[in-house]
Amino acid sequence: GENVEQHPSTLSVQEGDSAVIKCTYSDSASNYFPWYKQELGKRPQLIIDIRSNVGEKKDQRIAVTLNKTAKHFSLHITETQPEDSAVYFCAALPRSGGSYIPTFGRGTSLIVHP
């Protein structure tokens, strides 16, 4: 099955700095890589995703890059704000096989200090 590793587990930055979270996956058949943000006491919500036919995707202050050869993908947040503080999860979804179970990384707790 798929195995997703996520680093770092905790990331502390000053407001205005950039934040980068990295993930690796094991199943080369995975073709969809979403990122979820979970605020304290809330449900995880999708913030950005990327498919394997694209190397980079950007949405305002957030961007995701994908390196299929190396099997890793990253989330980049620029000009961080205190409201970006949350736990961020990467995930991978295999393209084929008997099961298509979204597999999550262990999460990164991002703290943005004002």
Added chain:
Amino acid sequence: DTAVSQTPKYLVTQMGNDKSIKCEQNLGHDTMYWYKQDSKKFLKIMFSYNNKELIINETVPNRFSPKSPDKAHLNLHINSLELGDSAVYFCASNPGLNTGELFFGEGSRLTVL
């Protein structure tokens, strides 16, 4: 309208009891899931249910059983509750097995005393 709804939101119970958590989605999605989120925030897949096909994470104890009366519902039954079952349980749905975004319910916080 809430897309994925779970009940109850909070559940406090004694060890050894049996409890259920209900989940309903009004998105017309084909696939539903149950995830367990422990105190370290790890989201661990428990079950996936699509078109009457149940895929079970083999590490989940058989005290846990999903029940799907129809495509819009996937309930979670837990027998003989243990202290380690305390966690937040999230139901989620997805349009199809490999078509993208998961829509999560608000979560059900289970505390076993």
